[in-house]
Amino acid sequence: MDKIKREPLLTEAFFDEEISIAQENITRNTDYLQQRYAELAKPEILLFSNFSERYSLFALEYSRGQRVEILKSDFLQLVETLERYKQHPAAENFFFNGEQDEYMQAVTLVSIALLLHVEVDVFRRLVEAIGANGQDYVLEWLIGRRLLGRPQTTQLLFPKTYARLRDAIQAPIDLQPRLLQAFLAGWYESLNTVWYNIHAHRTDAAGFTGYWCWEAAAAAYALGVEDAELQTLRYYPTDLADYAFGRKPKLA
Template structure:
């Protein structure tokens, strides 16, 4: 843990907080697996356990990045995250929660696609993720992210489900190359303040900060990588996941201080 303690990426809260949250998440996954294996449907419905598995793995993705986990380790666990989402979405009682009108759930889809691109996940994993999200025709940003890995699926809409947050990103994606860096910086600069999510400022609003996993604009890094932009200035900005961007661009990580 010493190396991770030196390499904590999220400046808010402590190493101990992230260690405890990660431990709780893994304990919940173990409990869910036990209930599913022994078919304790009288205790918790299977679809609830399957959704819980996805939610725990989704939270762990950000928690581990915030805590300082190695990118290759996070990449290795991403397939399990996709598997858990598939298992839930294939259950007859599953809901299409990504598009329920709430920004929290929509941003889960944005995060999953962005991180998948930055991690260079295998093509079949990315395709499975795209299929299970079901983003076709829903939103320009989601379709643009999909098209970066699956060019046969170009955006079919210019609409945005959450324009207050993503209009500036759409402008950057559609702009001439010489304007893209400036517009992407503008998007990132206003990203956090534009959000209308349950987890906005959650680290300060809850005494125990439960639910806080770190604040990261994964989509800014995915856009910079996919557009091939010089992200030197972005790397100095809050909320930019610079280590994951370095991984995507193939840059060697900076030495641990």
């Protein structure tokens, strides 16, 4: 059965080409690391590249319509590539460098891990590789849905984007659905990222992987919020939410 594209922007051909490029880059990097590691002046560059390529590949595959069960296997490989990079002595804790792009990668990874119900050991390894240690309320709240004893903080690193999500998390149960909808409705316009509107302002759209607010689905699942209205809004990853809630995704 042909895959049904989830991301409405751009074509199947665009995603097929970008997926092919990412896979080729991963293969080339991996070959270099396996065969010529000792010759490389800075192997951490290729290790980081492999993580970045796999991070992009996951979103590309989801946008293109890959089945959730296959994406779960791909996600485990993504975690492993992050671990390999972070184990290198020259690795940087880039998730907390002050840029929203990198911070949102951490939020995305934890959100997807929650939605895919990864094993708790994998979840713990992911959190350790991210280097989360009480830097941000939203990130710690998401992590705390699976791991106990997390650091407590009220700090929001990017309040313009995440104050509404914090408010939804802390609100009475009857207000949470409406506040989550408000967060998702304003999510995209609140962003200050290099990939904002990238599908339109680059002629080749290189770097576009699809626009998805994974954290809205993770919060809805963790809070047990009825998400029928959220599913009608742009940027909500419905198939991953369906998987998390135990409903059958359209593309299982």
